[in-house]
Amino acid sequence: MLERDIIVVGAGVAGLSFALYAAKRFPNRSICVLSKGEFFDSNSYYAQGGIAAVMDQHSDSFKAHIKDTLVAGDGLSDPEIVKLVVEEAPLRMQDLMDWGVNFDRTSDILELAREGGHSAKRVLHIRDHSGRSIVEALLAACVSKDNIQLHKNQVVQSLSLDSKGACIGLTVASGEEAIEYRSSNTVLATGGAAYLYRKTSNPEAATGDGLALAIQAGAKMRDLAFVQFHPTVFPRKGGRDFLISEALRGFGAILRNKEGEDFMYKYHPLGSLATRDVVSRAIYQEIAQDSRDHVSLDLRHLDQRKLRAKFPTILNIILEEFPHIDFKKDLIPVTPAAHYFCGGIATDAWGKTSVPGLWAIGEVAGTGLHGANRLASNSLLEALVFAKRAASKLNLSLASTVQQSSAPEQFHYPDASKTIEKLRHLMFEKVGIYRSKEGLRQAFEAINTFISEAQISPEIQTQDIILHNMLSVAKAVVEDSLAQKENKGAFFLSDLAENPHC
Numbered sequence: 001m002l003e004r005d006i007i008v009v010g011a012g013v014a015g016l017s018f019a020l021y022a023a024k025r026f027p028n029r030s031i032c033v034l035s036k037g038e039f040f041d042s043n044s045y046y047a048q049g050g051i052a053a054v055m056d057q058h059s060d061s062f063k064a065h066i067k068d069t070l071v072a073g074d075g076l077s078d079p080e081i082v083k084l085v086v087e088e089a090p091l092r093m094q095d096l097m098d099w100g101v102n103f104d105r106t107s108d109i110l111e112l113a114r115e116g117g118h119s120a121k122r123v124l125h126i127r128d129h130s131g132r133s134i135v136e137a138l139l140a141a142c143v144s145k146d147n148i149q150l151h152k153n154q155v156v157q158s159l160s161l162d163s164k165g166a167c168i169g170l171t172v173a174s175g176e177e178a179i180e181y182r183s184s185n186t187v188l189a190t191g192g193a194a195y196l197y198r199k200t201s202n203p204e205a206a207t208g209d210g211l212a213l214a215i216q217a218g219a220k221m222r223d224l225a226f227v228q229f230h231p232t233v234f235p236r237k238g239g240r241d242f243l244i245s246e247a248l249r250g251f252g253a254i255l256r257n258k259e260g261e262d263f264m265y266k267y268h269p270l271g272s273l274a275t276r277d278v279v280s281r282a283i284y285q286e287i288a289q290d291s292r293d294h295v296s297l298d299l300r301h302l303d304q305r306k307l308r309a310k311f312p313t314i315l316n317i318i319l320e321e322f323p324h325i326d327f328k329k330d331l332i333p334v335t336p337a338a339h340y341f342c343g344g345i346a347t348d349a350w351g352k353t354s355v356p357g358l359w360a361i362g363e364v365a366g367t368g369l370h371g372a373n374r375l376a377s378n379s380l381l382e383a384l385v386f387a388k389r390a391a392s393k394l395n396l397s398l399a400s401t402v403q404q405s406s407a408p409e410q411f412h413y414p415d416a417s418k419t420i421e422k423l424r425h426l427m428f429e430k431v432g433i434y435r436s437k438e439g440l441r442q443a444f445e446a447i448n449t450f451i452s453e454a455q456i457s458p459e460i461q462t463q464d465i466i467l468h469n470m471l472s473v474a475k476a477v478v479e480d481s482l483a484q485k486e487n488k489g490a491f492f493l494s495d496l497a498e499n500p501h502c
């Protein structure tokens, strides 16, 4: 059994920045950061657009950022949380710069981009690979700290609770071995769960493990029904579907249907720059009418030199798939895909969950910022703000409760890989952009059937742990969807709508 002062599960922006804030506050305490796979296998690494923050009070204002966030959240965001996140944003951007992040600038002035749902240009970025550059800077800063240890390929399997229900550590599957860690402060920074869906912008790591661990530990959850679909994902035959950032539409790219029509104005006055829920549902309808599986993104009218300079990663990926594409003449196929979990483990304004000793930050947390729908580029910001807040509230004077706990039960599923794919199809078809009560009930039954196939087993198999977690989260999403009384933001149940198509 290993004892650590602080255990952080997750090496994305939330986990890494938390480790840095905690290391500064407690320079003589041990901080252990665990990552399920490689350190670059996180949603953070793939983030493109950047981070929203009001950096110039002349051309923008906190009031406007707050308003845009509340509008996107469709009445379900917590206004106090929105205010504190927006107001702390410029300080957190300064922290990133101090850790070595070089945001794009023109003549020393920060370049700010506009994205869907934002009323001003306020997204700090590093070309179209903001996440990669930020994660690299944070990793380098963590490596330079003596009291931060980073461990990859460690799959956290269960949380350990004492007799009063407080979290006292966790068990990790490291290869075929189970390792127990003890700590009075366990921080879940495990990211989202959009890999639960067949079409997704997320990497394989995003199976909602932290959500499942918290559900199994009895933590309070919130807003799990609200799964944001990103409207413009580029379907790739040879690999993972690839997100085409909203920043491209902010730069002037236009969505067109089969007839070549700029169709978004039929659905919203902001056209292609309406919020993601609106654009995703509009595309879904256009696709249904077109009997195609995609709409198109038009870059033909844009300044091609600037386009290549600003979006090199995106254009290269498209060129890998279609080597002969000419962005001046050809259109790019795009389709909506599951992207972001707006809800999560319910926390207070400091990242504390309802389970003593357990904290949650980043996409795994349900802070109340996003409500029914996340505003673009507010999630990396949320991760940083709550990482700082949680680190400032940790109480390490609490004695670490070293206790023996019984080994967690291991579940084995007859054909875990196949069941994972079946579950992902089920979630996309029945618990996706458009839902119905009947479809949700069918999904519920199918999930319970998958769960009933599990057998207790002495062997540790990573696929079994992951499927077990995915099933816990899928069931909770369906249950929360069935409990909704109104269509809000990213959630749409045809039974609750006057017009079942919008």
Ligand SMILES: Cc1cc2nc3c(=O)[nH]c(=O)nc-3n(C[C@H](O)[C@H](O)[C@H](O)COP(=O)(O)OP(=O)(O)OC[C@H]3O[C@@H](n4cnc5c(N)ncnc54)[C@H](O)[C@@H]3O)c2cc1C
Pocket: 009, 010, 011, 012, 013, 014, 015, 034, 035, 036, 037, 039, 041, 042, 043, 044, 045, 046, 047, 048, 049, 050, 051, 052, 130, 131, 154, 155, 156, 157, 189, 190, 191, 192, 201, 202, 203, 205, 206, 209, 210, 243, 339, 340, 361, 362, 363, 364, 376, 377, 378, 379, 380, 381, 383
């Ligand atoms: C393609 C794409 C583009 C995006 N663009 C933007 C953007 O421009 N701006 C923005 O604000 N947001 C963007 N987002 C959303 C944003 O990237 C995420 O919400 C954010 O990065 C989440 O950070 P995180 O640290 O909470 O989780 P992640 O970065 O996902 O990190 C999760 C970590 O937890 C670890 N983990 C998970 N389960 C376990 C386990 N069982 N055991 C051990 N470790 C585990 C993983 O290995 C990983 O290290 C984008 C997302 C995607 C997918």
